[in-house]
Amino acid sequence: MENSGGIQASLSGRYATALFELARESNALPQVEASLAKVRQALAESADFRALVSSPLVSRGAAAKAIAGVVASLHLDSTTAKFLGVLADNRRLGKLGQIIAAFRTLAAAHRGETTALVTSAHPLTSDQVDTLKQQLRARVGRDVSVDLSVDPSLLGGLVVKIGSQMIDSSIKTRLNSLAHAMKG
Numbered sequence: 001m002e003n004s005g006g007i008q009a010s011l012s013g014r015y016a017t018a019l020f021e022l023a024r025e026s027n028a029l030p031q032v033e034a035s036l037a038k039v040r041q042a043l044a045e046s047a048d049f050r051a052l053v054s055s056p057l058v059s060r061g062a063a064a065k066a067i068a069g070v071v072a073s074l075h076l077d078s079t080t081a082k083f084l085g086v087l088a089d090n091r092r093l094g095k096l097g098q099i100i101a102a103f104r105t106l107a108a109a110h111r112g113e114t115t116a117l118v119t120s121a122h123p124l125t126s127d128q129v130d131t132l133k134q135q136l137r138a139r140v141g142r143d144v145s146v147d148l149s150v151d152p153s154l155l156g157g158l159v160v161k162i163g164s165q166m167i168d169s170s171i172k173t174r175l176n177s178l179a180h181a182m183k184g
Helices: 011-025 029-045 047-054 060-074 078-089 093-110 126-140 171-183
Strands: 114-120 144-150 158-162 165-168
Touching: 011 029, 011 078, 011 093, 029 047, 029 060, 029 078, 029 093, 047 060, 047 093, 060 078, 078 093, 093 114, 093 144, 114 126, 126 144, 126 158
Parallel strands: 114 144
Antiparallel strands: 114 158, 158 165
């Protein structure tokens, strides 16, 4: 596979690429994507799960048992389940968020989509996400998948990053620009 924007250069990128290739070769790409979406949501919503994957104090055995429990409770596909087991065995669970992001980028590129990293001050509704996708599609000329995150410090507006291009319409940036202009 070609190097998609330098993804393969990082450790997280190599793991994501390995999982992507395995999923593609076994015709399990949709199942793995769905499972990783569940894992990503669990990381976002569960402080306990975040602590499990990020703590260097959790032993390999304890991490493997905990991951087996997560796999069962989230009903993950077998490819993703085995992959998470490998991450636990290799003590790489701390990279899980980065691996998921890199995998999503690879999957979007495989589908001919561009991925936009979108940060908003508040969670976006599904209608707002749909409208944003349409506007971004019109701007870049192809389908855009969005990777959403929330940063309350933005106060309002959005920060959208597509590749090396950034569109910052956040109130925080506007206020900082105004303050800088007033200093002269």
